[in-house]
Amino acid sequence: MTTKVMQLPEEEYMLPGTRACSGCGLSLAYRHILKALGEKTILTIPACCLTVLHGLYPSTSVRLTNINTAFATTAASATGIAAGLKALGKTDYTVVGIAGDGGTFDIGIQALSAAAERNTDFLYICYDNEGYMNTGTQRSSATPMGAFTTTTPGTKLEHKKDILAIMEAHGIPYMASASPAYPLDLYDKVVKAKNIQGTRFMHINIPCPPGWGYPTDDLVKLGKLAVDTAMWVLLEIENGVLRLTGRSRSMARSGKKKPVSQYLQLQGRFKHITPEQIDYLQDWTDKRWQRFLQRHELSGTA
Amino acid sequence: MSKVQIINGNETAAMGAKLCRVQVIAAYPITPQSKIPETLIKYVESGELEAEFIRVESEHSALTVCISASTVGARVFTATAANGLAYMHEQLHWAAGARLPIVMALANRGLGAPWTIFNDMQDSISQRDTGWMQVYCRDNQEIMDSIIMAYKICEQLHVPMMVCFDGFVLSHTVMPVEIPDQKQVDAFLPPYVPHLQVDGPDPININPVMLADPRANAQGVSCPSYMGFRMRLQETLESAGDVILNVGREFGEVFGRSYECLLWEYRTEGADTILLTMGSLANEASLAVDALREKGWKAGAVALRVFRPFPAATLRQALSDAKHVVIFDKNISYGNEGATCTETKAALFEGGLRPTITNYIVGLGGKSVVAADLEAATIKAVEQKGQVSTPQWIGVAV
Numbered sequence: 136m137t138t139k140v141m142q143l144p145e146e147e148y149m150l151p152g153t154r155a156c157s158g159c160g161l162s163l164a165y166r167h168i169l170k171a172l173g174e175k176t177i178l179t180i181p182a183c184c185l186t187v188l189h190g191l192y193p194s195t196s197v198r199l200t201n202i203n204t205a206f207a208t209t210a211a212s213a214t215g216i217a218a219g220l221k222a223l224g225k226t227d228y229t230v231v232g233i234a235g236d237g238g239t240f241d242i243g244i245q246a247l248s249a250a251a252e253r254n255t256d257f258l259y260i261c262y263d264n265e266g267y268m269n270t271g272t273q274r275s276s277a278t279p280m281g282a283f284t285t286t287t288p289g290t291k292l293e294h295k296k297d298i299l300a301i302m303e304a305h306g307i308p309y310m311a312s313a314s315p316a317y318p319l320d321l322y323d324k325v326v327k328a329k330n331i332q333g334t335r336f337m338h339i340n341i342p343c344p345p346g347w348g349y350p351t352d353d354l355v356k357l358g359k360l361a362v363d364t365a366m367w368v369l370l371e372i373e374n375g376v377l378r379l380t381g382r383s384r385s386m387a388r389s390g391k392k393k394p395v396s397q398y399l400q401l402q403g404r405f406k407h408i409t410p411e412q413i414d415y416l417q418d419w420t421d422k423r424w425q426r427f428l429q430r431h432e433l434s435g436t437a
Numbered sequence: 438m439s440k441v442q443i444i445n446g447n448e449t450a451a452m453g454a455k456l457c458r459v460q461v462i463a464a465y466p467i468t469p470q471s472k473i474p475e476t477l478i479k480y481v482e483s484g485e486l487e488a489e490f491i492r493v494e495s496e497h498s499a500l501t502v503c504i505s506a507s508t509v510g511a512r513v514f515t516a517t518a519a520n521g522l523a524y525m526h527e528q529l530h531w532a533a534g535a536r537l538p539i540v541m542a543l544a545n546r547g548l549g550a551p552w553t554i555f556n557d558m559q560d561s562i563s564q565r566d567t568g569w570m571q572v573y574c575r576d577n578q579e580i581m582d583s584i585i586m587a588y589k590i591c592e593q594l595h596v597p598m599m600v601c602f603d604g605f606v607l608s609h610t611v612m613p614v615e616i617p618d619q620k621q622v623d624a625f626l627p628p629y630v631p632h633l634q635v636d637g638p639d640p641i642n643i644n645p646v647m648l649a650d651p652r653a654n655a656q657g658v659s660c661p662s663y664m665g666f667r668m669r670l671q672e673t674l675e676s677a678g679d680v681i682l683n684v685g686r687e688f689g690e691v692f693g694r695s696y697e698c699l700l701w702e703y704r705t706e707g708a709d710t711i712l713l714t715m716g717s718l719a720n721e722a723s724l725a726v727d728a729l730r731e732k733g734w735k736a737g738a739v740a741l742r743v744f745r746p747f748p749a750a751t752l753r754q755a756l757s758d759a760k761h762v763v764i765f766d767k768n769i770s771y772g773n774e775g776a777t778c779t780e781t782k783a784a785l786f787e788g789g790l791r792p793t794i795t796n797y798i799v800g801l802g803g804k805s806v807v808a809a810d811l812e813a814a815t816i817k818a819v820e821q822k823g824q825v826s827t828p829q830w831i832g833v834a835v
Contacts (some may be wrong), residue, residue, distance in 0.1 A: 177635055179505060186646060193652060193660035195642040200635050202508055203644040204501065205527055211498035215461065215505030218489040222460035222511045225636060246501070249494035 137319050137381070138326075144170050153196040155188045158351025160341035160358065161262050162188060164315035168233075168260065169199060171325035176229045177220075179204050179212040181243065183235040184269045185262065207242045209234040210250035213257040229329050230257040236277035237267045240296050251305035254333045258325075261298065261336070264343035272346045279366070280416060281399070281408040284346075290407055294419070298338055303372060307334040310372040311380075314340045316358025320369055320381035327371075340367040348403020360398040362386075365424040366416075370431075378434035379427060387431055395420050441615050446607035449577045449614050450516060450542035450600070451476035453584030455486045456622045457540075460511040463491040463502035465521060468554045469604040470544040473516040496521040500528040500539075507537040508643060510631045512588065515539070518604055519546035519553075522560045526567075529597075533568025533670060535644055536632060538591030539598075540584060541569075545716065545767075546604040547802045555803020556604040558716065562744075562768040562776045568670050570598040570677065571745040573715040575701070577602075577612040582694060585622055589684045592629050594673050603717040603767075605803065617692050625691050674746040681743060699748035701740040702755055704730065708737030709760040711792075712815055713777060715741045718765060718800070724808035729815060736815065741777065749784035756785065759792045763818045765811060766828070767800040774828045793823020797831050804832045 148169035155162040161184055169176075178201040180186055186203060190196045204212035213232035220228055234243055239261040247259065266284050267273040274284035276296040283290055302310055309331045313321040321339065328335040342349065342357045349357055361367035362382045369383040379387050386392055395417045399405040431437050444452070451473050454462070462481070464474040480486035489506075493499045496517050503513040517525065522543060532539050543561050547553040561571060570590070574580045583600045591598050602608060633643060647663040654660050661669075682697050689695025703723045705711065710729070712722045719740030729736035739755045741748065756762055762785075766775025773779060778796035785792070795818035799806040810831055 177509070189642055189645060191652070192642075192645045192647040193654040195645065197642070198640050200640040201642050202505055202635070203642070204505065205531055207497065208501040208528075211493065211501035212505040214491055214493075214498075215463070215502035216509055218461045218491055218502060219506030219509035219511035222489050222506070223509070228636070245494060246498050249498060253492065
């Protein structure tokens with residue numbers, strides 16, 4: 136059953152005064168992630184937007200211990216934390232690695248694959264703003280087709296890398312896809328993941344005002360459209376069984392889905408997308424949605 | 438009750454780590470060190486060593502696992518060589534800057550390109566700027582003893598150390614090694630106390646972004662800048678010599694072999710010609726000195742035991758009566774000369790000493806270099822009166 140907003144813990148682990156941008160999807164997601172994780176958590180964060188959010192020495196806006204680490208290393212750093220704590224008999228901590236799409240899909244993928252293959256006992260959260268936003272909007276392999284970035288000025292020609300398929304190939308016990316536009320669904324997934332042993336992976340859609348080009352107060356509107364168009368899908372995969380959750384699940388029941396153009400045309404980064412690319416993306420999204428529906432049907436929870 | 442075993446350098450290094458009761462090991466195989474992780478995993482799986490052994494996918498991850506495990510308070514160990522060390526490079530800087538007492542066994546091997554699997558010191562010498570302490574072993578006994586001492590030194594100073602030994606020459610050569618008694622090692626090594634508590638009452642943001650100037654915290658107290666933290670690392674290394682000597686002396690008192698020195702001297706009394714080396718080459722240098730002395734030369738040998746922090750004052754002292762210093766480097770800083778040569782010249786300059794200095798580049802990629810080579814090179818160096826200022830290479834005739 137989905138937690139209701141009045142049931143969320145009151146404790147704030149993310150204080151006002153973070154260095155995140157106005158309208159940052161990450162700050163909305165992070166606030167709820169940390170509420171779900173609670174006290175006995177050790178974080179490890181690579182060089183990325185979240186490092187900046189955590190603040191400049193000697194002040195920090197986050198009330199949980201964080202071990203900053205090099206860009207490529209999130210999953211290896213988490214592995215070391217888990218191993219060290221285990222060796223010391225300190226078994227009541229949740230070890231959480233949180234990285235952006237750059238640190239997950241690209242430079243960090245080797246360490247992540249290795250940790251997942253070993254079924255390292257930790258939670259890995261990828262906050263995906265679909266580009267190297269901390270360094271000024273260069274493309275990552277998570278950048279969707281058709282998007283402008285400083286290194287794809289003529290729009291990105293390749294599809295977004297399918298990180299869920301890659302992580303599924305590792306046979307890990309739990310994976311989920313979530314959005315800060317649906318914070319209660321996100322919260323519940325983090326709580327669930329926290330209580331599972333082995334490698335848990337979460338993939339979160341993070342709208343980014345400077346990177347995507349939208350008015351800062353449209354964060355939630357945009358996040359909801361991503362899900363309404365099925366360009367982002369809320370789901371869980373537990374021991375290989377996929378089920379849709381929240382809004383995506385309702386969409387599966389109702390059969391209603393908004394056209395991708397409604398989502399794309401609100402963002403400056405898609406200013407130069409061609410009608411052919413939009414049609415292609417609509418077709419690609421439809422087919423992908425169908426595959427999710429088929430798997431969801433088999434979950435027995437449809 | 439200690440006993441002697443005939444073991445190679447790799448087995449020695451693994452056994453040293455076991456005696457130090459390391460708690461987390463992350464090491465990736467690379468020739469000529471692969472036997473180290475293999476031996477350690479045998480100890481772990483048999484229960485002889487209670488440790489978490491992480492089968493990482495790369496050296497970069499191996500050092501990262503050590504960094505975060507050490508941060509949370511576990512005693513850690515890794516081992517590598519050559520390109521593996523190079524792959525760790527950014528994390529070497531990280532480990533030292535993060536002030537972590539990580540101990541690494543380093544089986545010296547040359548770097549590609551082109552490929553070599555054999556010995557030279559380019560790998561560790563290339564990392565001398567990172568803030569890691571470096572010791573070089575002449576034989577397998579020194580590997581064992583240096584690893585044990587390393588934990589005591591590192592955990593006092595909160596600085597990491599690499600214990601270097603020549604790949605194949607020592608890693609694969611069996612020698613008698615006296616194995617220290619476990620109880621004695623336990624008494625010698627106090628438990629590791631990290632300088633930050635991750636599970637303390639207040640959460641902490643470890644190694645965050647820092648600015649160039651000191652900044653006040655929420656209580657108005659001025660906190661150091663990036664440069665301030667980096668200066669502290671240097672200050673620690675500048676005073677590390679005393680700690681290294683004290684631990685070396687204490688080791689002698691407990692185990693019977695003293696390391697109360699930063700360099701080794703062989704027949705340097707009254708010597709006017711000194712052969713300077715590091716690592717296993719020191720053994721050949723001693724033989725060369727004997728041969729030269731037979732011929733009536735007043736020759737002696739100095740071998741650096743500690744390369745970082747560089748023992749400038751001690752080296753000046755050892756070379757103060759030398760008219761000729763012949764420096765054999767199993768490495769070269771391309772575009773200049775061998776690293777030991779440069780650093781020795783700098784040390785001598787400080788003391789206003791001006792012996793002739795001749796630099797030989799030897800043994801790269803495992804090229805054999807023996808006492809006769811060192812002897813001949815020394816004779817040549819003195820004939821040249823030190824007037825050849827660029828490095829000369831031994832053993833490259835096609």
